[in-house]
Amino acid sequence: xxxxxxxxxxxxxxxxxxxxxxxxxxxxxxxxxxxxxxxxxxxxxxxxxxxxxxxxxxxxxxxxxxxxxxxxxxxxxxxxxxxxxxxxxxxxxxxxxxxxxxxxxxxxxxxxxxxxxxxxxxxxxxxxxxxxxxxx
Amino acid sequence: xxxxxxxxxxxxxxxxxxxxxxxxxxxxxxxxxxxxxxxxxxxxxxxxxxxxxxxxxxxxxxxxxxxxxxxxxxxxxxxxxx
Numbered sequence: 001x002x003x004x005x006x007x008x009x010x011x012x013x014x015x016x017x018x019x020x021x022x023x024x025x026x027x028x029x030x031x032x033x034x035x036x037x038x039x040x041x042x043x044x045x046x047x048x049x050x051x052x053x054x055x056x057x058x059x060x061x062x063x064x065x066x067x068x069x070x071x072x073x074x075x076x077x078x079x080x081x082x083x084x085x086x087x088x089x090x091x092x093x094x095x096x097x098x099x100x101x102x103x104x105x106x107x108x109x110x111x112x113x114x115x116x117x118x119x120x121x122x123x124x125x126x127x128x129x130x131x132x133x134x135x136x
Numbered sequence: 137x138x139x140x141x142x143x144x145x146x147x148x149x150x151x152x153x154x155x156x157x158x159x160x161x162x163x164x165x166x167x168x169x170x171x172x173x174x175x176x177x178x179x180x181x182x183x184x185x186x187x188x189x190x191x192x193x194x195x196x197x198x199x200x201x202x203x204x205x206x207x208x209x210x211x212x213x214x215x216x217x218x
Binding site for chain 1: 155156157158159160162163165166167194197198
């Protein structure tokens with residue numbers, strides 16, 4: 001599976017994590033390409049700071065969303081990714097341009113579970129070869 | 137299998153995933169499958185309505201035998217055989 005993760009919003013990151021979990025349950029290899037605002041969410045100083053992450057839509061529902069996730073024992077968005085990497089072949093690639101937009105130029109600027117910084121042709125090649133391709 | 141048959145099967149391992157929402161029960165089932173032998177039976181406890189369909193669908197794809205589900209009060213007991 002190839003996933004282009006454009007969004008850096010709390011709700012879409014969580015949705016991406018849920019979908020990712022379904023893929024690893026099926027033992028799928030997953031290549032995630034983190035683009036644009038996604039790269040901001042994957043920055044080391046942002047990822048675990050929920051105050052820095054908004055909703056993709058219906059922003060007034062943010063607190064309700066957070067409270068419901070807590071009540072339902074839903075993992076934090078990044079924990080889905082960490083757990084998925086422990087269970088299957090999941091690679092997290094940061095778009096070089098997207099990283100620079102948010103001041104991230106080295107892989108160390110991003111979460112420790114991000115694998116590398118790549119150019120756009122790697123994403124295109126992965127999308128061409130994938131059975132399932134998602135843009136979130 | 138009927139509910140009576142399911143209640144009497146020899147379960148090798150039970151995982152209680154009632155404290156998790158989707159995809160928790162599915163992932164717990166996958167993890168537990170790695171700990172039992174071929175022919176052994178896993179019971180998954182889930183309070184998530186979606187698990188009733190999700191786990192059998194996953195089992196079919198992974199060539200795991202889905203034996204059935206018992207609908208208990210407030211949760212489901214899902215039985216699969218490796």
